[in-house]
Amino acid sequence: MKTAKPVKGVIVEDSFWKKYKQVVAEEVIPYQWKALNDELPDTEPSHAIENFKIAAGESSGEYYGTVFQDSDIAKWLETVAFSLRDHPNPELEARADEVIDLLGRAQAEDGYLNTYYLLKEPDNRWTNLRDNHELYCAGHFIEAAVAYYETTGKTKLLQIMEKYVSLIQQTFGIEDGKLKGYPGHEEIELALIKLYGVTGKDQYLMLARYFIEQRGQEPIYFIEEQEKRRQIQTAPTWNDDNRINFGLGFEYQQAHQPVREQTEAVGHAVRAMYLYIAMADLAAVTGDTSLLQACETLWEDVTNHKMYITGGIGSAVNGEAFTSRYDLPNDSMYCETCASVGLVFWANRMLRLTTDRKYSDVLERALYNGTISGMDLDGKRFFYVNPLEANPFQASRKDQEHVKTERQKWFFCACCPPNLARMIASVEDHVYTQTEDTLYTHLYIAGKASLVLSGQEVEITQTHHYPWNADISFSVHTAKDTSFKLAFRIPGWCKKADLKVNGEAVSLDHLEKGYAVIQRTWQDGDVVTLHLAMPVERMRSHTLVSMNQQQVALQRGPVVFCLEEADNGSNLAGLRLPKCSLIREEFDEDLLGGVVKLVAGGYRVKSPASLYSSEPQEWIPETITAIPYYAWCNRTKGEMRVWIYES
Amino acid sequence: MKTAKPVKGVIVEDSFWKKYKQVVAEEVIPYQWKALNDELPDTEPSHAIENFKIAAGESSGEYYGTVFQDSDIAKWLETVAFSLRDHPNPELEARADEVIDLLGRAQAEDGYLNTYYLLKEPDNRWTNLRDNHELYCAGHFIEAAVAYYETTGKTKLLQIMEKYVSLIQQTFGIEDGKLKGYPGHEEIELALIKLYGVTGKDQYLMLARYFIEQRGQEPIYFIEEQEKRRQIQTAPTWNDDNRINFGLGFEYQQAHQPVREQTEAVGHAVRAMYLYIAMADLAAVTGDTSLLQACETLWEDVTNHKMYITGGIGSAVNGEAFTSRYDLPNDSMYCETCASVGLVFWANRMLRLTTDRKYSDVLERALYNGTISGMDLDGKRFFYVNPLEANPFQASRKDQEHVKTERQKWFFCACCPPNLARMIASVEDHVYTQTEDTLYTHLYIAGKASLVLSGQEVEITQTHHYPWNADISFSVHTAKDTSFKLAFRIPGWCKKADLKVNGEAVSLDHLEKGYAVIQRTWQDGDVVTLHLAMPVERMRSHTLVSMNQQQVALQRGPVVFCLEEADNGSNLAGLRLPKCSLIREEFDEDLLGGVVKLVAGGYRVKSPASLYSSEPQEWIPETITAIPYYAWCNRTKGEMRVWIYES
Structure with missing residues (x-):
């Protein structure tokens, strides 16, 4: 299996994403720090830092929060690590170091580090992997440790986590005397493969492999574990024993069958994404084609049957889960921000396995729509659930209270804001992948990439005003002429593209899985221009x-x-967009931070007097205006809909 | 307030309803008898008769069933009473007498009669009116007693129930020492008014009025009751104290405010119907215009905002409840058969208060669609939930398991089949109302009505093949020429009607609230013909x-x-019915017991390769065939949809 690797050290100079990254650095990170320290007025307290202080013996009181409250700190640390790359901030780094020191002081002698169990059920560690997120939290801290090490070179958090992983290794495995468990919420698997990446220690890869391969093996571990739990006193969890896993069976945790046998995306969407990422990562490292095949099958199922046009996934609040094929209700679904973030990460991993536009198209779809819709333009309020249709009447349905028509400041379950923040802070990691002699451009995000191609240090600069137009220019900087390949994604949405090298047209007749590949001996100052026609499409x-x-x-x-x-x-459902209407595009600098808006002539069906009628409808001409989905709900609260009735 | 009264003694000779009534007499009643006696193979046991035998000391064992299991027997008895009117059956009547005798033997010394409490919690009577349906069951037995008395003249069940009501009277009321409670599920209110109707005893009317008027008064009784319950040992109920009333508050039971202040239909739809019926009945008896006004306001809300085109009500499974205005999802709703049956009954009661087509139109809509869809044509299988769209993928959603794509034989909660049976068995009660000098025809159901108008005995016969055509003929039989009024509903769906008396046209320019009123001195043999144009309408x-x-x-x-x-x-959603398509009507005697089917030229959109696409759609010509909604799912299991995409 020939895999591509990530390109590190990409610098974002993109008008769209730079703003988002700045918001994360200047607003979200400080805001979330306040949240973690319970300093935000009128919001649910987090207690996350306080829990660690109590565990370290430096404060008194009781544990408070979800069982995965620790992970909010982990995601904050990881976001800080990413953000420090392009927003150096010694004060922030010092604060992160302090948090890491606190983690060290809270860590048990034997390496264990989870404040819920340390404080609430010290004798019950590892008794409820199904619900209680110990391994999940560990995974997020490992990711943070890797990111913090990669940015700062500091190893303290790595050491803390390696010590914890050592305990986990002693605890879990197929060997006699070990628990044959695996996490109820996947995350540690992918984290361990990252840890293997920076340390080179096989044991971490083996542990990840164990967790991935043990999943769904008969007898199902969670059943045994539940039996054992009946012998001891454990606290009740959010997962009601009367209706375990929301009635979804072990599909909820993707533990219903061994991962290689899974052909349908099922269960909790975020859990699924994290598992699939780990499967792809394991396939990339080990060359295991059966895992690759499983990933490809699952990818087809998600993206061809269960994905909203925004890149949202999870059609039901029940279990925040996938449902059946083509079951994509727009107003009652879940479409969790975290799930779309997971989809971005998974697409990125699939791109390392196979450079195929089908992955980058979805990555881009989720990136510009269903992920960033999770945050307002100021970085102060967040959606967990991202509907494609917000009807005022929906909010008063007690069974659909998960669908908010306004972003919220902070949630008791605060998973999404830090997840989105880390995605934005590291968005540059998705722009390229490379092999020894090829640079693949997946996303058009302006900036610089410095890398070695065919043994030569090269710098590639891309400039444009994407996503508002796609007149894209790449310049090549190399100290000496070198032969290598530059591959450019021609997006699936684009029906007409022009590619030129130094003004000379390059044929696009033969794309390689959606990529135009230019092989030549590149000289310093070579310029590639790519024009992607971007008319409004009626999807x-x-x-x-x-x-x-x-x-x-x-x-x-x-x-x-x-x-x-x-x-x-x-009453947006009362609007009609005629098939023949010309849709005008207009860049409005003052609208929603500067967006293209769309304006078309259409109609409004006049509200009739009665609920049902056979009378002819009256249609009144009306201008229809559309704005980018990600930017909705940044003005006043109200209706929204993505799907427009066509006439 | 000038009210109309029901016309008793109507004989159905209608090809459509005679068949249904025969199915009830020959199939449903014997079938339900077997169910009540646990003699049906492969179905949930009912245990309803057995519970009474145990209570009477004639069998041993434990109570089994829902807390309202008794009511299944009550509804069966009431259905038997109605059915005996036109299907005399001495054997069945003897069986009913035996059941009544059994009830008498099960009744406690003090009159109490509820097998759940008698057997399961003998010390806890009246401790959970919110959830446990004692008064509801009593109400259904009172209705049965009234109906059985009216058909057979036998008073035993009336006596049993009057004894029970006497105990209820001693127990509930605003007087000191009495409980200030009222039922969590309305039903006894309307039953008491019926009991008042046959006995003329004011005390029953007063008790009904107390239950109606006490409802929703502060402090809310159910809160006090819950507090009291904390002092004693009671069995847990279906209503989870952690999320009382499905999160709907006391709106669930319409107990959130006094009934006269209620302006929006809220909560459990069946409960709401039974309350509104009682309010209308009380208004009719007492002339209370404030109650009438409340009923009218609620009627507008239900029928103009919250009713499906089938006459279904209850937009959400959560609480089987009304939701917000215009929130009418077609595939996840509840639309319980019982609720539509309740809507039929309520419309009938509103018609007694005001002869207005808006009531009879809805009555007819529910009657021919959302009620009888609850039963297959053989009377052997039942829908509790009546979707307007059945998608195959829906059934696998664990949160939408209430929506069945096939009728079921019997349910643990078996409320709907007997409710529908009693509606069908008494369908003739909805055809007419009368005042001293006017007969109002609300429904076109062929048959004979014998009544006194302007002091003269008159017989009116209507003949036609409704609902398949509306060439309706009425003949008047009277021993002597008499002046009275015949009023005929011109349905809201009808845009062209012709009315003639003895061949002479009657102007329809001035309808009285949708009714054509003919006043004349009628002679024996006079014939009224009414033609209602019945083209297919696109609603x-x-x-x-x-x-x-x-x-x-x-x-x-x-x-x-x-x-x-x-x-x-x-893939019915892939069909398109062009605006210009001619829709052909065809009566097919062999189809579904003989129905008109509709056939039109249309298109099928070819399934594209991908989930989302901007490619032009390919449309393939295809014939579209529609059948009456009530008859769906009588052939093979599959998709169904009422709303058809128009192009």
Whole structure:
């Protein structure tokens, strides 16, 4: 298996993403620090730092928070690590060092480090892997440790986590005397492979492999574990024994069968993403084609049957889970921000295995739509659930209270904001992959990449105003002429592209899985220009998506648009966009931080007097205005819909 | 307040309803008898008769069933009473007498009669009115007693129930020392008013009025009751104290405010119907205009905002409840058969208060669609939940398991089959109302009505083949010429009607609230003919019903149609009915017991390769066939949808 590797040291100079990265550095990181320290007024307390202080014996009181509260700190640390790359901040780094020191002081003698169990159930470690997230939290701290080491070169958190992993290794495995368990929420698997990446220690890879391969083996560990739990006193969990896993069986945790046999994406969507990432990573490191095959099958199922046009996944609040193929309700779904972030990460990993536009297209779709919709433009409020249709009446349904029509400041379960922050802070990691002699450009995010190609140090600069237009220019900087390949993704959404090297057209007749590959001896100052035609497209759903028929979603380049009440008044379902309407594009610098908005002539069906009527409908001409979906709910609260009835 | 009264002694000779009534007499009643006696193989046991035998000391064992299991017997008895009117059956009547004798033997000395409490919690009577249905069951037995008395003249069950009511009277009321409670599930209120009707005893009316008026008064009784319950040992109920009333508050039981202040239909839909019926009945008896006003306001809310085109109500499984205005999802809703049956009964009661087509239109809509869809044509299988869209993928959603794609034989909670049976067995009670000098015809159900108008005995016969056509003929039989009024409903769905008396046209320019009123001196043999044009109408939803836009439901006369997979193949959402398509009607005697089916030229959108696409759609011509909604799922299991995408 020939895999591509990530390109490190990419510098973002992109007008779109630089702003987001700045918001993360200047708003989100300090804001989340306050949250972790319970310094935000009018929000759910986090208690996350306090829990560690109590565990370190430096404060008194009781544990408070979800069983995975620790992971909020881990994700914050990882975000800080990423952000410090392009926003150096000695004060912030010192604060992170202090947190790491605190973790060290809270760590038990034997390496154990989870404040819920240290404080609440010290005798019950590892008794409820199904629900209680110990391994999940460990995974996030490992990821943070790797990121912090890679940015700062500091090893303290790595040491803390290696000590903890050593305990985990002694605890879990197929060897006699060990627990044959694996996490109820995947995460540590992918983290261990990262840890293997920076340390080179096989034992971490082996432990990751164990967790991945043990999953779903008969007898199902969680059943045995539950039996054992009946013998001891453990606290009740969020996972009700009367309706374990929300009625979804062990599909909820993707533990219903061994991972290589899984062909359908099932269960909790975030859990699924983290598992699939680990499977892809393990396949990349070990060359295991059976795992690659499983990943590809699952990818097809997710992206061809169970993904919203925004890159959202998870069709039901029940278990925050995948449901059936083509079951994609727009107003009652889950579409958790974390799940789309996971999809971005998974797509990135699949791209390392196979350079195929089908992965980068989805990566881009989730990146510009269903992930960043999770945060307002100021970085102060967050959506956990990202609907494609917000109806005012929906909010008052007690069974659909998960769908908020306004972003919230902070949640008791605060998984999404730090997850989105770490994705934005490391967005440059998704732009390229490379092999020894090829640089693959997956995303058009302006900036610089410095890397070695065919043994030569090269710098590639891309400039443009993506995603608002796609007149893209690449310049090559090399100290000496070198032969290597530059591969450019021609996005699936693009029907007309022009590629030139130093002004000379390159044929796009033969793409390699959606990539235009230019092999030549590059000279310093060579310029590649790529023009991707980006007209507004009327996207339609597969006919089996029953709820989206006779409706279109407007997409321009990678950006999916929506209608908002702020522009169109209420009752958005009463609007009709004629098939023949010309849709005008307009960049409005003052709108929502500068966006292209779409304007078209359409109609509003006049509200009839009665609920049902056979009377002819009256249609009143009306201008229809669409804005990028990610930017909805940044003005006033109101209706929103992505799918527009076409007439 | 001038009210109309029911017309008793109507004989059904209608081809449509006679068949249904025969099915109830010959299939449903014997079938349900077997169910009540646990003689049905492969179904949930009922244990209802057995519970009474145990309570009577004639059998041993434990109580089994829901807390309202007794009511299944009550509804069976009431159905038997109605059915005996036109299907005399001495053997069945003897069996009913035996059941009544058994009830008498099970009744406690003091009159108490509820097998759940008698057997399971003898010391805890009246401790959980919120959840445990004692008063509800009593209500159903009172209704049965009234019906059985009216048909047979036998008073035994009346005596049993009057004894029980006497105990209830001593127990509940605003007087010191009494419980200030009222039922968590309304039913006894309307039953007491019926009991008042046959006995003339004011005390029953007063008790009904107390239950109605005490409802929703502060402090809310159910809170006090819950507090008291904490002092004693009671069995846990289906209503989880952690999420009382499914998060709906006391709106669930319509106990959130005094009934006269209620302006929005809220909570459990069946409960709501039974309350509104009682309010209407109390208004009719007492002339209380404030209650009438409340009923009218609630009626507008239900029928103009919260009712499916089938007459289904209850938009959410959560609490089997009403939700918000215009929130009418077609595939995840509840639309319980019992709720539509309740809507029929309520409409009938509103018609007694005000002869207005808006009531009879809804009565007819529910009657020909959302009620009888609850039973297969053989009377052997039942839907509790009546979706307007059955997608195969829906059934595998664990949170939507309430939506069955096949009728079931019997349920643990077996409320709907006997409720539907009693509605069908008494369908003639909805055809007419009368005042001293006017006969109002609300429904076109062929048969004979014998009544006194302006002091003269009159017989009115109506003949036709409704609902398949509406060439309706009425003949008047009177021993002497008499002046009275005959009023005929011109249905809201009818855009062209012709009315003639003895061949002479009657102007329809001035309808009285939708009724054509003919006053004349009638002679024996006078003939009224009414032709109601019944073309297929394309019904559209209000623009605020976001899920039904760009879709039509086909309705012909009172009958709503649907597409079934059996006729159209799978993926019904992929079909398009052009605006210009001629829809052909065809009576098919061999189809589904003889129905009109609709056939139109349309298209099928070819399934694209990918989930989302901007490619032009390919449309393939295809014939679209629609059948009456009530008859769906009588051939093979498969997709169904009422709302058809129009192009």
